[in-house]
Amino acid sequence: xxxxxxxxxxxxxxxxxxxxxxxxxxxxxxxxxxxxxxxxxxxxxxxxxxxxxxxxxxxxxxxxxxxxxxxxxxxxxxxxxxxxxxxxxxxxxxxxxxxxxxxxxxxxxxxxxxxxxxxxxxxxxxxxxxxxxxxxxxxxxxxxxxxxx
Amino acid sequence: xxxxxxxxxxxxxxxxxxxxxxxxxxxxxxxxxxxxxxxxxxxxxxxxxxxxxxxxxxxxxxxxxxxxxxxxxxxxxxxxxxxxxxxxxxxxxxxxxxxxxxxxxxxxxxxxxxx
Numbered sequence: 107x108x109x110x111x112x113x114x115x116x117x118x119x120x121x122x123x124x125x126x127x128x129x130x131x132x133x134x135x136x137x138x139x140x141x142x143x144x145x146x147x148x149x150x151x152x153x154x155x156x157x158x159x160x161x162x163x164x165x166x167x168x169x170x171x172x173x174x175x176x177x178x179x180x181x182x183x184x185x186x187x188x189x190x191x192x193x194x195x196x197x198x199x200x201x202x203x204x205x206x207x208x209x210x211x212x213x214x215x216x217x218x219x220x221x222x223x224x225x226x227x228x229x230x231x232x233x234x235x236x237x238x239x240x241x242x243x244x245x246x247x248x249x250x251x252x253x254x255x
Numbered sequence: 256x257x258x259x260x261x262x263x264x265x266x267x268x269x270x271x272x273x274x275x276x277x278x279x280x281x282x283x284x285x286x287x288x289x290x291x292x293x294x295x296x297x298x299x300x301x302x303x304x305x306x307x308x309x310x311x312x313x314x315x316x317x318x319x320x321x322x323x324x325x326x327x328x329x330x331x332x333x334x335x336x337x338x339x340x341x342x343x344x345x346x347x348x349x350x351x352x353x354x355x356x357x358x359x360x361x362x363x364x365x366x367x368x369x370x
Contacts, residue, residue: 121277147339160277
């Protein structure tokens with residue numbers, strides 16, 4: 107299936123860029139005429155994925171986080187990619203309350219939040235190479251009345 | 256991110272203005288801990304009216320402060336929660352330890368009344 111629009115964003119793994127990343131993706135998604143709730147869901151999930159890339163992927167060292175976002179007729183697919191340390195056990199990392207960094211007062215709910223707010227969350231990771239989190243959100247409205255874009 | 260605070264007897268009310276994410280969590284954590292150094296504070300009420308965004312980083316911040324407050328026999332309450340934040344609070348299971356109140360008055364009645 108061919109995407110009808112696409113953006114690619116790259117930024118340094120600085121926590122200041124978390125707000126930029128979620129707002130940028132939400133602004134891109136806005137052309138689908140989503141509901142306010144759908145926009146809030148996308149912002150939240152992107153924030154979680156980008157935060158994970160910065161804290162866990164790069165462990166606060168400097169690296170580049172990439173976001174590829176594609177719009178289709180009825181959905182947005184967002185990939186948040188880092189070239190950081192990777193996740194050894196993806197299943198474990200996705201468990202609610204699991205955190206590899208308890209000393210940071212993290213809740214361990216990042217993936218659970220992504221799974222709740224999005225329709226699909228796929229994680230591919232390779233130790234020493236990096237992680238890609240693919241988030242899919244289907245727009246309710248798009249199924250009934252197609253926008254012109 | 257800006258924090259405004261106010262005292263009502265043994266209750267500290269903190270209004271958060273801005274966005275609570277991983278970036279701002281550190282500042283918020285430090286400011287709250289500084290305020291909670293006052294041992295006469297028993298309860299903490301968070302006003303989210305001007306909190307435009309929160310992700311799971313905020314959950315970590317609240318759970319961390321819950322430890323301090325519960326050691327003092329106090330409670331944490333939240334008022335003025337928007338839909339996005341409500342969802343985060345529900346999903347994380349935080350509502351098992353923190354109450355959402357309908358209004359400031361409702362929170363004051365419940366939190367200062369029970370004690």
